[in-house]
Amino acid sequence: MNAHSSSVSASGRASASPVGGGRxxxxxxxxxxxxxxxxxxxxxxxxxxxxxxxxxxxxxxxxxxxxxxxxxxxxxxxxxxxxxxxxxxxxxxxxxxxxxxxxxxxxxxxxxxxxxxxxxxxxxxxxxxxxxxxxxxxxxxxxxxxxxxxxxxxxxxxxxxxxxxxxxxxxxxxxxxxxxxxxxxxxxxxxxxxxxxxxxxxxxxxxxxxxxxxxxxxxxxxxxxxxxxxxxxxxxxxxxxxxxxxxxEVADFMGYRTRVSGRVADGAGAVDLASGRIILPAAAKLRPGTAVTVSTRPEDFVATRGGEGLIGTVRAIEYRGRAWFGSAALTDGTVVYFRADGALRNGESVTLRFDPAHTLVFEGEGA
Structure with a gap:
């Protein structure tokens, strides 16, 4: 694209006055x-x-x-x-x-x-x-x-x-x-x-x-x-x-980098993933058996040593000023992106927990 002036076309002819007010x-x-x-x-x-x-x-x-x-x-x-x-x-x-x-x-x-x-x-x-x-x-x-x-x-x-x-x-x-x-x-x-x-x-x-x-x-x-x-x-x-x-696709572009496929287990929001079961209020309105994609941002998916949650292996970790961010592989090989309060080592086993209030649930596996 080559625009030489805000008010002329590629032909260089003069602009007319604006044709309207902007709607x-x-x-x-x-x-x-x-x-x-x-x-x-x-x-x-x-x-x-x-x-x-x-x-x-x-x-x-x-x-x-x-x-x-x-x-x-x-x-x-x-x-x-x-x-x-x-x-x-x-x-x-x-x-x-x-x-x-x-x-x-x-x-x-x-x-x-x-x-x-x-x-x-x-x-x-x-x-x-x-x-x-x-x-x-x-x-x-x-x-x-x-x-x-x-x-x-x-x-x-x-x-x-x-x-x-x-x-x-x-x-x-x-x-x-x-x-x-x-x-x-x-x-x-x-x-x-x-x-x-x-x-x-x-x-x-x-x-x-x-x-x-x-x-x-x-x-x-x-x-x-x-x-x-x-x-x-x-x-x-x-x-x-x-x-x-x-x-x-909107979620992915707005920073919801982690996507995990699962299936609604019951009417109380339980979702079965290949790596374990989680409870998400957003899933409660879906029928049991519905295939879903669970998505969250790295800052809302926390990795710790020990505790309850999904188990993953750290693949990469980097420091970004106030927290550590990295990626991990779950037991089924799915790659997820997380936040940690302290330094972790590549290859280390960690527990990963969703923040239910900031986790989205979309119908369809791999939606």
Whole structure:
């Protein structure tokens, strides 16, 4: 993907003014590449002023969806509506969206001010107004003092802030961001998260943000859309998805790394695993004999020396500041991920216990 400006298409033609105020509807959105369905029919409503994160692993369709919204990819089915008006046949520049990509896509020979103001020049905004809007955008990203420098004289984080300023200076109804922090180091990513959220709240535009990083999505978004296989698996608030994933693929992506197959033993929540029996309230509503997949996060699956629980053998262990985390093999060979309060040795036998309040039970063995 090669986007030179937030306000022009690949053809370089001038942007029109925004065509709406920011309420976006995706209706049975489809995009195929030959026989491969990158988007298999997704429906989503994004309200004006919302911050939406499209989250999922590589190949799930999130960037394809963003490119279709931007107009960089034509649809093979479905509709896109902005404030009730169909826009999926409009050229990218006529949609008036702001775009921020991971590659920054700044003009290396132009000063920061000229980069930020490029879209305004394409729109024919009078010079005095353009200068005022450039100042305001640079103030918002805290780069007014860097306006006369070239992009190559700035750090990666500063260049990304320039790209954001360029996207918002045209006052778009929607800002589209495709993994904008993936080229930055961990410290800068944390700093930029807070800045992006603050900028979103300051300008009031709708923001659609693509990421494969669940921490980014949780910290930034009003709602998260988890995608897999070209489909939307779940839409909800960060708390909804973190605490109550409704699909095993969503749970896996939200950090529920341990998956153990079992069968409901009775109506009181007993579940028989190959490595032993556990009691889980979430299983009590299922019929005895139902095949299930039990899933939990490493921080909620504790390994100790001795006591009651499942027996496993430590395969790997590492220290992460306040606790030890590792993996172990149960007696049937299933690999699980755990937390421990102290150091353990590879090959050591340990007892592993689920936290019933934070353990999910999905119908279906290996769901």
């Amino acid at each position: 976006l509807e995706l209706l049975n959105l489809q995009r195929a590449f030959g026989t491969y369905k990158a988007l298999a029919g997704i429906d989503l409503q994004v309200e004006r002023g919302e911050f939406i994160a499209l989250l999922g692993p590589s190949g799930c369709g999130k960037s394809t969806a963003l490119n279709c919204i931007a107009g960089l990819l034509p649809l093979t089915g479905g509709e896109i509506r902005l404030d009730g008006r169909p826009i999926h046949e409009l050229e990218p520049e006529k949609r008036g969206f702001g775009m921020v990509f991971q590659s920054y896509a700044l003009f290396p020979h132009m000063t920061i001010r000229k980069n930020v103001g490029f879209g305004l020049a394409m729109q024919g905004v009078p010079k005095a107004e353009a200068e005022s809007r450039i100042d305001a955008a640079l103030d918002l990203v805290r780069l007014r003092s860097q306006g006369d420098k070239l992009p190559g004289q700035l750090s990666g984080g500063q260049q990304q802030r320039v790209a954001i300023a360029r996207a918002i200076v045209i006052r778009p109804p929607i800002v589209l961001m495709d993994e904008p922090l993936s080229n930055l180091d961990a410290k800068l990513r944390l700093e930029m998260r807070a800045e992006i959220r603050a900028i979103h709240e300051a300008i009031g535009s709708t923001t659609i943000y693509v990421t494969h990083d669940q921490d980014e999505a949780l910290s930034l978004a009003d709602r998260i859309v988890v995608m897999s296989g070209g489909l939307i698996r779940q839409v909800g608030t960060p708390e909804d998805l973190y605490e109550r994933p409704n699909h095993v």
